[in-house]
Amino acid sequence: MKECLYCGEHSFEDSFSLRRWANGFYCSVKCLNDDISEAKATINYYENEIKDSRNQILKYENGRSNLSKEEIEKIEEELRKARSRHVATLQKLTHMESLQKLNKLRYKESEENTVK
Ligand SMILES: [Zn+2]
Numbered sequence: 001m002k003e004c005l006y007c008g009e010h011s012f013e014d015s016f017s018l019r020r021w022a023n024g025f026y027c028s029v030k031c032l033n034d035d036i037s038e039a040k041a042t043i044n045y046y047e048n049e050i051k052d053s054r055n056q057i058l059k060y061e062n063g064r065s066n067l068s069k070e071e072i073e074k075i076e077e078e079l080r081k082a083r084s085r086h087v088a089t090l091q092k093l094t095h096m097e098s099l100q101k102l103n104k105l106r107y108k109e110s111e112e113n114t115v116k
Pocket of ligand 1 (some may be wrong): 005007028031
């Protein structure tokens, strides 16, 4: 891992990988702090999305929805994705906050300690 977890280049999906995070590093305290703020916003976002999807599914199950079965299946798929991203971000946030407390910029001390 050569790039900062926050300001370095990485894909959207990568940001939900705990393993990628654990093997990475931050180039500065500012990047760590910014990533913590972003993680909190992401958690909030998915919490709302999960709540919203659940309501729509519940409405459908109670026969009070105008959505089709296909549309509900799509919402269920989104709900699964949102849940796993929500959990991954919560786990990352816990680790980020421990880095912040320990005043460290990487989770793993060195490449030699990296579990392969
Ligand atoms: Zn950075």
